[in-house]
Amino acid sequence: xxxxxxxxxxxxxxxxxxxxxxxxxxxxxxxxxxxxxxxxxxxxxxxxxxxxxxxxxxxxxxxxxxxxxxxxxxxxxxxxxxxxxxxxxxxxxxxxxxxxxxxxxxxxxxxxxxxxxxxxxxxxxxxxxxxxxxxxxxxxxxxxxxxxxxxxxxxxxxxxxxxxxxxxxxxxxxxxxxxxxxxxxxxxxxxxxxxxxxxxxxxxxxxxxxxxxxxxxxxxxxxxxxxxxxxxxxxxxxxxxxxxxxxxxxxxxxxxx
Ligand SMILES: [Zn+2]
Numbered sequence: 001x002x003x004x005x006x007x008x009x010x011x012x013x014x015x016x017x018x019x020x021x022x023x024x025x026x027x028x029x030x031x032x033x034x035x036x037x038x039x040x041x042x043x044x045x046x047x048x049x050x051x052x053x054x055x056x057x058x059x060x061x062x063x064x065x066x067x068x069x070x071x072x073x074x075x076x077x078x079x080x081x082x083x084x085x086x087x088x089x090x091x092x093x094x095x096x097x098x099x100x101x102x103x104x105x106x107x108x109x110x111x112x113x114x115x116x117x118x119x120x121x122x123x124x125x126x127x128x129x130x131x132x133x134x135x136x137x138x139x140x141x142x143x144x145x146x147x148x149x150x151x152x153x154x155x156x157x158x159x160x161x162x163x164x165x166x167x168x169x170x171x172x173x174x175x176x177x178x179x180x181x182x183x184x185x186x187x188x189x190x191x192x193x194x195x196x197x198x199x200x201x202x203x204x205x206x207x208x209x210x211x212x213x214x215x216x217x218x219x220x221x222x223x224x225x226x227x228x229x230x231x232x233x234x235x236x237x238x239x240x241x242x243x244x245x246x247x248x249x250x251x252x253x254x255x256x257x
Contacts, residue, residue, distance in 0.1 A: 004175040009219045013041040017222050019069040021045055022179055026151025029059035033170050033179045035073030039132035042073025058082040059150055064181025065167045066090040068105050075134040086138040089166035102133050162203020164194055176216040186223030186230050197245050200238050207235050
């Protein structure tokens with residue numbers, strides 16, 4: 001879907017709750033934000049790019065975090081000459097995991113699908129689902145807010161730790177569009193199981209920071225397009241979680257006494 005003259009979002013790519021991606025067309029070439037979960041999702045993104053910007057080179061891929069649903073399509077664009085940019089911690093994660101990450105995902109998905117009885121025992125659908133996925137490392141990393149200037153467009157990469165410590169959000173100052181990655185979930189509760197209470201506090205700080213931006217529309221990591229009110233919703237959810245967590249700590253202390 002076209003959000004501005006040169007900015008596109010692809011919503012609900014293959015994933016249990018759908019994962020989003022997008023791209024920005026500049027005079028010099030295309031910048032992609034997230035790459036989908038599978039090789040075929042990346043080919044879908046590529047198809048939209050070739051339609052919207054025929055003949056334009058793909059200059060950059062921005063990965064908003066290290067999780068598979070955002071990065072597993074990256075090799076499709078790397079093979080077409082794109083440079084990949086991500087948070088320094090995302091690169092560290094991928095370097096330490098290496099190829100095991102894809103194999104782990106294949107195994108864990110097979111296990112889950114078998115438990116859910118959506119796949120017969122012994123059938124390796126994970127390998128079909130993630131076929132051709134190749135892990136690629138970022139060519140460039142950031143660990144503070146960084147402006148990427150490409151073909152007259154400015155893309156502001158803002159570290160927004162919370163869901164993961166290596167999350168980044170991408171803000172386009174000219175069109176006031178925010179690609180928030182999994183820093184913002186729209187219509188779903190945010191996925192908090194990858195961090196503890198101190199990380200959730202960081203997350204609220206990240207969201208408070210994003211609230212300062214002038215925003216027309218937000219492309220979340222998962223869910224439908226939204227506006228700033230969704231930032232408030234996410235903050236409220238995390239604050240409530242922290243409150244419950246705090247109460248639990250108190251209960252533990254009470255029990256001990
Ligand atoms: Zn995600």
